Amino acid sequence: xxxxxxxxxxxxxxxxxxxxxxxxxxxxxxxxxxxxxxxxxxxxxxxxxxxxxxxxxxxxxxxxxxxxxxxxxxxxxxxxxxxxxxxxxxxxxxxxxxxxxxxxxxxxxxxxxxxxxxxxxxxxxxxxxxxxxxxxxxxxxxxxxxxxxxxxxxxxxxxxxxxxxxxxxxxxxxxxxxxxxxxxxxxxxxxxxxxxxxxxxxxxxxxxxxxxxxxxxxxxxxxxxxxxxxxxxxxxxxxxxxxxxxxxxxxxxxxxxxxxxxxxxxxxxxxxxxxxxxxxxxxxxxxxxxxxxxxxxxxxxxxxxxxxxxxxxxxxxxxxxxxxxxxxxxxxxxxxxxxxxxxxxxxxxxxxxxxxxx
Amino acid sequence: xxxxxxxxxxxxxxxxxxxxxxxxxxxxxxxxxxxxxxxxxxxxxxxxxxxxxxxxxxxxxxxxxxxxxxxxxxxxxxxxxxxxxxxxxxxxxxxxxxxxxxxxxxxxxxxxxxxxxxxxxxxxxxxxxxxxxxxxxxxxxxxxxxxxxxxxxxxxxxxxxxxxxxxxxxxxxxxxxxxxxxxxxxxxxxxxxxxxxxxxxxxxxxxxxxxxxxxxxxxxxxxxxxxxxxxxxxxxxxxxxxxxxxxxxxxxxxxxxxxxxxxxxxxxxxxxxxxxxxxxxxxxxxxxxxxxxxxxxxxxxxxxxxxxxxx
Numbered sequence: 145x146x147x148x149x150x151x152x153x154x155x156x157x158x159x160x161x162x163x164x165x166x167x168x169x170x171x172x173x174x175x176x177x178x179x180x181x182x183x184x185x186x187x188x189x190x191x192x193x194x195x196x197x198x199x200x201x202x203x204x205x206x207x208x209x210x211x212x213x214x215x216x217x218x219x220x221x222x223x224x225x226x227x228x229x230x231x232x233x234x235x236x237x238x239x240x241x242x243x244x245x246x247x248x249x250x251x252x253x254x255x256x257x258x259x260x261x262x263x264x265x266x267x268x269x270x271x272x273x274x275x276x277x278x279x280x281x282x283x284x285x286x287x288x289x290x291x292x293x294x295x296x297x298x299x300x301x302x303x304x305x306x307x308x309x310x311x312x313x314x315x316x317x318x319x320x321x322x323x324x325x326x327x328x329x330x331x332x333x334x335x336x337x338x339x340x341x342x343x344x345x346x347x348x349x350x351x352x353x354x355x356x357x358x359x360x361x362x363x364x365x366x367x368x369x370x371x372x373x374x375x376x377x378x379x380x381x382x383x384x385x386x387x388x389x390x391x392x393x394x395x396x397x398x399x400x401x402x403x404x405x406x407x408x409x410x411x412x413x414x415x416x417x418x419x420x421x422x423x424x425x426x427x428x429x430x431x432x433x434x435x436x437x438x439x440x441x442x443x444x445x446x447x448x449x450x451x452x453x454x455x456x457x458x459x460x461x462x463x464x465x466x467x468x469x470x471x472x473x474x475x476x477x478x479x480x481x482x483x484x485x486x487x488x489x490x491x492x493x494x495x496x497x498x499x500x501x502x
Numbered sequence: 503x504x505x506x507x508x509x510x511x512x513x514x515x516x517x518x519x520x521x522x523x524x525x526x527x528x529x530x531x532x533x534x535x536x537x538x539x540x541x542x543x544x545x546x547x548x549x550x551x552x553x554x555x556x557x558x559x560x561x562x563x564x565x566x567x568x569x570x571x572x573x574x575x576x577x578x579x580x581x582x583x584x585x586x587x588x589x590x591x592x593x594x595x596x597x598x599x600x601x602x603x604x605x606x607x608x609x610x611x612x613x614x615x616x617x618x619x620x621x622x623x624x625x626x627x628x629x630x631x632x633x634x635x636x637x638x639x640x641x642x643x644x645x646x647x648x649x650x651x652x653x654x655x656x657x658x659x660x661x662x663x664x665x666x667x668x669x670x671x672x673x674x675x676x677x678x679x680x681x682x683x684x685x686x687x688x689x690x691x692x693x694x695x696x697x698x699x700x701x702x703x704x705x706x707x708x709x710x711x712x713x714x715x716x717x718x719x720x721x722x723x724x725x726x727x728x729x730x731x732x733x734x735x736x737x738x739x740x741x742x743x744x745x746x747x748x749x750x751x752x753x754x755x756x757x758x759x760x761x762x763x764x765x766x767x768x769x770x771x772x773x774x775x776x777x778x779x780x781x782x783x784x785x786x787x788x789x790x791x792x793x794x795x796x797x798x799x800x801x802x803x804x805x806x807x808x809x810x811x812x813x
Binding site: 214220268271272273274275276278279280282283286287289290293294364410414417418421425459460462463464465466467468469470471472473474477478481 | 555601602605606609610611612613615616617619620621622623624625626627628630631635741744745747748752780782783784786787790791793794797798801802803809811812
């Protein structure tokens with residue numbers, strides 16, 4: 145009863161095309177943003193901020209990126225980790241080569257570099273489709289990681305092969321480096337995520353997003369109705385890699401502060417693929433839900449046996465985690481193949497009627 | 503410029519000067535390629551019969567090898583542990599069909615693909631928990647001495663492995679072409695609905711095909727396990743088999759063999775003659791780039807079924 149569109153009349157085109165056409169959604173979003181920007185940094189401890197909230201935000205960006213490519217444009221990609229590494233290393237090179245450059249600009253530029261690399265590796269998608277493409281994108285994954293490990297120029301000839309984020313400030317607050325507080329990092333990340341999510345949401349519901357979806361549903365039919373496959377697919381690769389690149393830069397600079405290429409190996413790609421499948425393919429909300437699920441799940445899995453006081457060795461625990469993780473993935477796919485975002489849709493349907501039966 | 507010339511032509515000169523060494527490298531590549539094909543075969547079988555891209559094949563190789571060695575270490579003679587492992591693989595096929603595939607019937611291919619990744623995690627965790635995670639030695643009595651054939655040194659073990667793979671392919675080809683079940687399998691591969699409508703039980707067929715893939719995984723596991731030792735890294739061999747798979751085509755058994763040979767030779771030659779000049783360690787990605795190159799000309803792989811698209 146509370147959640148209904150009845151009685152909400154739109155009197156202008158812009159109102160009709162709003163992202164949140166229903167008042168309740170707007171209020172909910174405002175509350176969510178207020179909680180995220182004000183309540184969380186005030187209430188959450190440093191530990192929670194830096195082990196749960198910041199990785200969640202970083203993963204969300206990467207998941208949005210992959211969701212644009214796989215969920216909206218239908219090009220299954222297993223190279224996410226490679227593009228994230230691209231962003232991370234580009235950000236490191238920009239930040240060390242131009243120390244006076246604002247860190248926001250650095251991140252956007254590194255996203256741009258990742259986008260360029262993404263376009264190059266997206267070219268085969270014009271010929272190769274489906275699982276052939278998925279395996280072919282592994283080429284980018286392995287090649288890029290190898291490149292960053294083997295060429296010392298990327299790490300400024302540091303012998304350990306690890307890049308560490310130099311301290312940088314935004315509006316007089318340190319957001320990277322040792323002096324940065326968890327709150328500052330969190331807010332910086334959150335601002336990035338909020339803007340990027342808004343852009344993504346608007347992209348996918350506009351002309352470009354519709355072209356992507358047409359390509360996803362049937363590319364030949366899309367071509368016949370006048371969508372150019374070349375530009376559309378490459379644009380999807382570029383935008384997706386941009387998001388992944390920014391996510392990689394955020395990972396390296398904000399989340400871990402120092403990183404090596406192996407942090408972006410194939411398991412990272414699978415992790416992000418899990419996020420969008422569990423969250424829901426073709427849904428921006430799904431990217432967030434999936435990221436939250438995958439970030440929280442291992443924490444729960446390792447906390448539960450401790451809380452119950454069951455004595456298990458670390459290796460058994462690791463294997464058990466593997467098992468439960470795999471089992472849960474299969475379980476979720478069976479119960480709801482369309483992901484958590486679909487559950488939210490169903491919940492909205494229910495809310496419309498609640499508390500009445502019809 | 504000098505670097506480019508050296509990079510492009512240096513190795514060619516080397517090959518010209520030491521042809522015997524080059525032949526040795528190529529033969530080594532062929533034999534390694536056959537080992538890759540062994541793993542790729544499992545993928546092809548399942549993709550052919552159910553359209554599922556089974557990422558769990560690597561995990562199945564690991565679990566077969568672990569189970570085989572595990573039983574043997576408990577004091578079971580090798581022939582008996584082989585039979586027991588076969589039983590485990592068939593049971594695994596039953597479980598996967600019943601628990602995972604049946605509820606997910608008619609879902610999009612990507613969902614089934616993700617489900618097999620879930621299975622991978624589960625199998626990796628479960629079998630390592632049961633059998634432990636330390637490296638186990640596996641010795642099935644194949645000699646590993648180098649053998650000289652016409653001036654070319656070859657490892658005996660590799661030759662035996664190649665023979666085993668060849669036999670396996672022969673048996674599979676016979677099974678697919680000349681038995682009742684094989685015909686049913688091919689029918690299912692062609693068209694699920696049509697096969698069902700002429701009375702082929704889809705679920706039984708899936709159990710059979712996953713069992714056969716399990717048996718192939720067992721052979722691959724024993725061969726790779728006695729080469730590298732039985733340990734977690736066996737599961738990563740799947741990543742080696744994937745380029746073989748796309749190069750040969752997802753649906754072709756001969757494709758898996760030819761693809762394996764091309765990848766094996768290409769990788770070995772590039773590794774021996776070119777890798778040192780660009781820092782080494784190229785085996786992770788070279789096969790993928792090579793496969794990608796072939797795919798640009800034949801997007802369905804060398805022997806894959808032609809993809810016909812209609813609106």
